[in-house]
Ligand SMILES: [Zn+2]
């Protein structure tokens with residue numbers, strides 16, 4: 055499961071791997087100068103190597119999220135995630151000659167966020183649609199920059215899970231704080247989201263509903279009523 059701890063270990067190894075081809079490109083540039091055939095060759099080598107790495111790293115992130123094996127659904131979604139990220143990578147690689155070494159190395163950091171989203175998305179695939187996911191650009195103030203993770207624990211019985219919103223220390227936006235407070239845990243029983251006893255304070259329930267825009271749609275909350283999941287969010291979350 056993609057807990058913050060094992061995602062942090064993965065990210066610590068992923069960043070130097072992503073930065074390595076960039077370092078090689080700028081070392082070549084130092085030797086040959088920018089407008090040269092060698093520089094253009096170095097740029098295409100960086101592109102090939104970065105593409106290979108992104109495929110590899112998204113697969114590793116997916117395996118972390120999916121607990122070691124990917125079913126056909128998960129492999130399909132992984133393919134979509136990778137092809138989407140490769141479009142951004144190509145723009146990055148096109149821009150390489152216009153970037154400084156520091157700018158290019160910093161840009162590698164952004165891939166850690168997309169890798170994290172891959173792990174979260176794989177982990178959440180067995181669950182019913184959740185009203186919000188880490189990295190959800192529509193419902194979180196931090197949008198795509200969200201650094202949170204889902205901690206999903208299987209509970210005895212079919213379709214039963216407890217889902218915790220794990221806010222990382224680098225994340226302080228109010229939507230993620232509200233979700234951390236409200237999902238401790240978010241209970242899924244029999245494949246449906248139910249509000250658990252841990253959502254005891256009326257103010258917390260109000261806060262999280264405000265975050266999710268559910269206040270008007272759910273006018274008479276009772277302790278065990280079901281939140282209507284927003285089915286359109288998952289694929290926009292990555
Ligand atoms: Zn967050």
Ligand SMILES: [Zn+2]
Nearest residue numbers: 196200227230
């Ligand atoms: Zn946030």
